[in-house]
Each structure stands twice: as structure tokens, then as C-alpha cells.
Amino acid sequence: MEDLARRVREKAREKGAVILAHNYQRPEVQDVADFVGDSLELSIKAMETEAKTIVFAGVDFMVEQAAILNPGKTILTPEPSSICPMAWQLDPPIVGEYRKKHPNTPLVVYVNSFAEVKSMADYVVTSSSASKLVSKLDAEKILFGPDRNLASYVAETTGKEVVAVPLNSYCPVHIGITKEKVLSVKERIPDAKVLVHPECPVETRKIADFVGSTSQIIKAAGEINAKRFIIGTENGVVHRINKLYPGKEAYPVSEDTICPNMKKITLEKVYRSLVSNEVVVKVDEKIAEKARAVLERSFELLGVEVPWRRK
Ligand code: SF4
8 A cells, every 4th residue: 555655646746746635535545645625625725736637536526626726737536436416416407496486596506516506606605614605695595505404504503594405405424424323422432522514414413512614623623622522524534633633532423424435536546547647527618617707706705815816
């Protein structure tokens, strides 16, 4: 494994490529990456590098997102069958249907969606920016999708009416992080703080000490004055916390809180992708342009500097 990791790094250097790994990737893939983080954060990091080739160890919509934000660069996926089943639950016809049913209602989409869906939305948010952006909107009713759990979290934290688009969309991994499972780990480690993702069911969120995106969970584990943590999100985050904070201990809610699609990407596949320059992911330029405009509007409303306007 060490030898393969060294070959991956050598190949990336030789090609002038940057390797991005999402927080849910296998530990050995995270360990060879130039950057590890949330999906949007990673695409922005890629914009800031000189690299002309980006290998994105993440699921389909994340690789597309990198293509939207990095026109002119070669975006590679090491495993094209690594998909996000939640993103697939919101397609353009569903957007059209809800737009028609709820006219004059702003549509906010989660970054976990495809380029075409983003291009049809009013705003795009991450799990960390969703509540902040919705609270700034001059509207009491919002369409939000995909993910009914994040939609209900946004409703709770903003006091607005949030209609989930579609009504029953969810992440198959986070939906399995139940209150009962968390409580059973808590029984074994009573002093542990519970940190969970807003894609978890509302009953789980209610018993948590902290609710936030993967990056916010990682940050919180470093800042909260406690030694042990129960991590209510994909288990890749457990690895990151244990690696970043040697004096602390992170525990999964269950050994099977695994996104199987994320885990399809192996070190071997990252190496093959670098060697073969495959598989290239492209987004239609007109769609990418519209999606970038929606992202730009979202950054502006959030009061965040638009990354591609930075000098
Ligand atoms: S953990 Fe859920 S939302 Fe994230 S990539 Fe896997 S299926 Fe999609």
C-alpha cells in the first residue's frame, strides 16, 4: 500500500495534477490527496491551484461540480459508477413540476445535485450555508431539495415554511443514523459528545450536542472541550478526526455507516486514472455557465467573496 501511495504521489507530481478527496473517502485515498474536505470547498481549492488536471475522489455530482467551477481544466473521476443516490432523486422534470405547483417561490438546491438542476435553481447551498442563506431570503416559503431531512433542519433553524423537493428524498446513509443507534453507543461511552450531520433524521438531531456539515463536525471536534465524540455521519469523518486530533477519540455510530459509492474509489483506481487520463467528466458549457451564475448569486447573498473574482 505504501509503495502504491508513493507511486500515486509521483505520478500526480509528474503530471502536475491535483488530487481531491472528499471526507468520506477511504483513509488511504484521503492520505494521498492534496486536499481533503467537503465537495464545494474542494472544487474551490482546485480553482486556486495552477494544476491543469484534477482527479476528484468523490461521487458523480461532486466531479460535475469541479467541472462547473474549473472550465478549461481536465477533470477526472477514478470511478464513474461512484454515484450519489440522493442527487439522483431530484431531476429537471421534478424541478419543473414543483416550480409550476408553487409559483413565485424561491428554489434553493443543495450542492448535492446535478449541474442541470443547479442551473434551474435560484440559489445553491451547502449543508453549512443552507440555513444562513434561507434566513436572508425575502420569502416565508421556500422550495428546497434534494433531502427532506436537511429541508426540515432548515425549517427548524429559520422558522420558515420549507417544502422538500421531492417530498421524500433522503440520503440512504444518513437516514440509517437513528436515535436508537446513537443512544446505544452513548450507553458504552457516556461522556462522549454527539456530533451529527443535518441529513440525519430529526429525532437523531434532537439528541445531538452539535449539528453541522462534515467540515463543521471536524472543526467542532477540535474546538469542543471533550475527549470523546460519537460521529453521526459517514465513517470517513471518524478517520479524519482521529488523524487530526491525536489526543481525542472519535467513534462511529455503527460500523456500517458507510457510503458504498464513496468506497468504490480505491488507491489503485486513483493511480489508474492518473496514468490513463480517464475518465474525463465534462458539463455542457451553457449549463455550467447558468449554474455558475446561480452559485455567484448565492455567494453574494451570503456575503462571501465569489472565488472566481479573487485576484
Ligand atoms: S453519503 Fe449520502 S449524500 Fe453523501 S454521497 Fe453518499 S449517498 Fe450521497
